[in-house]
Amino acid sequence: MFDINKKILDSARRMGFGDVVVISHDDERKQIRFANGEITIAKNWYARRTEIFVERDKRLAGTEITSYEDSHIESVLRNLYRLTESMEKREDYYGIAEGPFEYVDIEDTYDSRVLEVDPVDHVEAAINATGLERVAGVLYVDHPRTYLSTSNGVEAEDEGTGIEISIRAFKDDLASGHATWSSRTLSRFKPEKAGEKAGMIANMVENPKLGDEGKFDVIFDPLAIGNLLSMVGMFTSVMAVEAGFSFLLNKLGKKVASDNFTLRDIGNLPNGYGTRKFDDEGVPTGNTAIIENGVLRTYLFNHSYAKKYNMENTANAGVLMPHPWNLYVEPGDFKEVEIFDVPRAIYVTNIWYTRFQNYVAGDFSTIPRDGIFLVEHGEIKGAIKNIRISDNIQRLLSSVDAIGSDVHQIHWWECEIPVHVPYIRVRDVGITRATK
Secondary structure: HHHHHHHHHHHHHHHHHOEEEEEEEEEEEEEEEEEOOOEEEEEEEEEEEEEEEEEEOEEEEEEEEEOOHHHHHHHHHHHHHHHHHOOOOOOOOOOOOOOOOOOOOOOOOOOHHHHHOOOHHHHHHHHHHHHHEEEEEEEEEEEEEEEEEEEOOOEEEEOOEEEEEEEEEEEEEOEEEEEEEEEEOOOOOOOHHHHHHHHHHHHHHOEEEOOOOEEEEEEHHHHHHHHHHHHHHHEEEEHHHHHOOOOOOOOOEEEOOOOOOOOEEEEOOOOOOEEEOOOOOEEEEEEEEEEEEOOOOEEEEOOHHHHHHHOOOOOOOOOOOOOOOOOHHHHHHHEEHHHHOOOOOOEEOOEEEEEEEEEOOEEEEEEEEEEEEEEOOOOOEEEEOOOEEEEEEEHHHHHHEEEEOOEEEEEOEEHHHHHHHEEEEEEEEEEEOOOO
């Protein structure tokens, strides 16, 4: 792929472009889908694609190609050149990172055994662990390879593996449980643990009652809070802040969460599903405290935005916008049993349909799904249904009451950014009824 990158890079420079970034991806993926306790579909994909970013006199453009004939590459670059002619200059653009850089291998991100495994065995292990007949979900085996070349002296390669499962178990139409498990290595992949938890949650649901409205302490399962924090992660990108799509606007150095809440982005996290050696400009990834003890310390930057705001580059460059790699919530001191030991709370195991009514204000709503339970003094007192969480994301983060000591990796289609998070308890969360 470096030959392709060099061809694109050389052609772009000859045409008169200044900064050029070329990122080629070779991605292999296996998928096993299952329903009603049986495997229904098995698929294999191989995709080769190349992202191109170009700059000419502070005019920026980008595209993606999947065809590599010389004539096609030349045509695409000419189109980008004509496109930049009609653009306004970005006077706040300060270039891309200057290479070359040195990289180190990151532990537990590549395991050849993942590529040799029979995924059917792991699907069956997860299904059997639920103890139920109605089970559905999907398992993926991933083999991503990334090749980066830039006009500023970067040539870098990263290869990884991954295996993950998302599984839902149904006791009946009103009783379901959902769990996931993601790992970059085979030794850390425990599909039976996901199946066991999904089955446990489904079996706990008995004659769910319509939930009450009001303010309740809420215990968020890692799956539930992970889904929500994945969206919060996108709001930490400086580009989202500038565009008016973030409640973190104008809050650098200010309190945005409770004292016990620290959120990091760790691009070099061992076993992190989003881990990579370098960002899209070639800067080695690292560990960035976004929110530390409740205070917003930084947004996520690439080279140009960091120069613009006189901030440190956080190595979060995407071709078009900075983004997180792996969000990580620092664990607390609470054991799981202690998280549940409150006079009264609602335990939410999963959410979906999260919508922000006002991005800058942070007002949002989301619908709990699968098992939802009323908790009293550490005991499940019954299942509830048809509730909606309607609150403000900064108020929610500022009301975090307890954080568990065990961190779980959450990554699936509803949680695109991997989130490593414990159980979290939040005070006085707004609850309304989803339906009558």
